[in-house]
Amino acid sequence: MEQYDRLYRLYSEFDTERLRDHQAFVDLFPPLDSRVALQHWQEVSDALAEQRAEIVEAFTTDAPRSLATRPDVAAITEEAGQVYADIAAKASRDQAFTALDLLRTYERPVNVLVLDVDETLRSAGSTDNEIPREVLHLLTEFHEAGVPIVICTGQTLENVKGFLIQGLGSELVHSGTCSIVYESGNGVFTPGHGADSKQLLYEDLDDTVIAIFEGVRSRVFSDAAPETRRGCHLQGNEFNVTIKPNAATGSERARALIDDALVHQLDVLGAVAADQLDGDLDLDPVVAGEWARATYAAADPEIRGVLESRDAVPDRDLGNAPPALASLFERIDVAYYEADAAELTSRELTKPDGVDAAYDVLGIDDPFALVMGDSKTDLRVMQWAATEDAGIAAAPEHASPDVLEHVRSTDELVFDRGHAADTLRVAYALNRLAELEAE
Known part of the structure; x- marks a missing residue:
């Protein structure tokens, strides 16, 4: 039968x-x-x-x-x-048949989980920002079945490690089969692997990029308007520069604070970049900030929308941008998370780089991952896995439009807000059905 x-x-x-x-x-x-x-x-x-x-x-x-x-x-x-x-x-009937369809398509089980946390495993809107117990239990089941877990997040290492130990237990986190890719790929922590347990990938960036991040971090609040200084704080990152609101994430107050902070962060980025290029380029810091705003507004519709709402889109033709400055901006990414964060990251280090490094430490030579996430940084992992024929992608219904477009165009694994367990159940059924196929 x-x-x-x-x-x-x-x-x-x-x-x-x-x-x-x-x-x-x-x-x-x-x-x-x-x-x-x-x-x-x-x-x-x-x-x-x-x-x-x-x-x-x-x-x-x-x-x-x-x-x-x-x-x-x-x-x-x-x-x-x-x-x-x-x-x-x-698994429900629909989840089991979805699993069977995936098995027929890919002819292999999931052998690693690559999971974003915020607004994926947990949601401020429906799980009180806690990872639900059923999700934690399913993760322990995958662990017991020998499936490694890679947590891939923009958060700090200490924050992620803390709630993982609290939710999954110290034994699992330190088992040698659990890895944390933190700050969107800047570092990888895989306890139980000796000298390879912690990899600081950002240390391999060149001095100019490192200096820009250090400069923005030191100046972003000292140069800020009083409202931004009082209403926001820097997340305790090792490398990324992430501005967070002191108001509740998702609130109107947080939205206003982060929108203002984003505009200011772009201006500071331009000014610091101009300082770094001072020997090659005589550019006023204010003008450099305008070039930064113009560059990132053109690259990201969400950022452009924020700048337009603040009447902060400069009348600059990017075709006339100083080449050295434009080249530098190409190496640095600015991410906007509505009512949550404004973040500076390196385009030369992304979540796929961190996941790839985690695979090396975990000894995963032929990965087929379930990649779950909601943001553009997660999309990079999904696209990388798809290109390498190394996984399937899933996202919550409130994920960014680009993420949803990718997920719906592949296997349509879209789940309701706060219900990451539904997709984990699909993967569980997929793996169990694969066991029967192997007999």
Whole structure:
């Protein structure tokens, strides 16, 4: 019987929704120190075991009668029955059939997870900015199945490491199969690998680029208007320059603060760049700031929209921009995250660079990743994986338009805000179905 027919039978003959409810309760709500709670947990656990046993029996006896007495066939089909029970307990009908479609398309399982955090695994709008327990539990299941986890984020290392240890446990984070690509690819931290555990990729950039980042970091607040100095702060990055609002992320107040900060950050970038080129270019810092604003407005519609709202788009023809200055701007990226951050990063170091370095440390020679993210920096990883035929991409429904366009044009793995678990369940089912194909 084909896999499609088996899945159809699984979801039509068994109450899989009730099974998933019981599995979620047992997984996420361990017995408490209460006789009543323990009794209820045990009742649900017993019901779960009974439901799973019915599926195992049904699919174990699915072998041809002429082979049913052979011990080797019995063992294989019983294992298959366990796989179908696992799939039904974790994935909905739609998720299981999506997994089967992916298996038919790519003919291989996911062997590494590459995951953004903010607005992907967790969401300020629907998960109180916490990674949901079901997501954390699914990640531990992938870990136990031997699938490495690469957290790929723009956040600082210490921040990411802290909440990962809190959510996943120190043992998993320090297992040697978990890597953190932080500050959008500037550094990689993979505990348990000796001298290779921490790689500071930004140290390999040339002196001019490093000096620009140091200059912007030192001047961005000292030269800022009082409102920006009081209302914003610098994220504690090792290299990137990230301005964050003191107001609640996503609020109107945060939006106004970050919009003003973005304009100021571009002006400071231009001025610092002009200082670095002083020996080659006699350029007024204010004019250099205008060239910076014109450059990044032309490159990014969101940035242009912010500058237009502040009447800060200069009347500059980029065709007349000083070549040395234009060349320098080509090496530096400015990212705008609405009501969240204005960030300076190096275009010579991106998330794909960090992920590639993480793969090297983890020993992943032939990756096929599930890449999950919401921003343009995540899009670079998705496109890199697609170009290398090394993964599939998924994004939340509120991701940036370019990300959604890429995801919908590939495998259409778009999930609701705060529901990253839905896509992880698809990947789980994909991997379990791949086990059956390998038998």
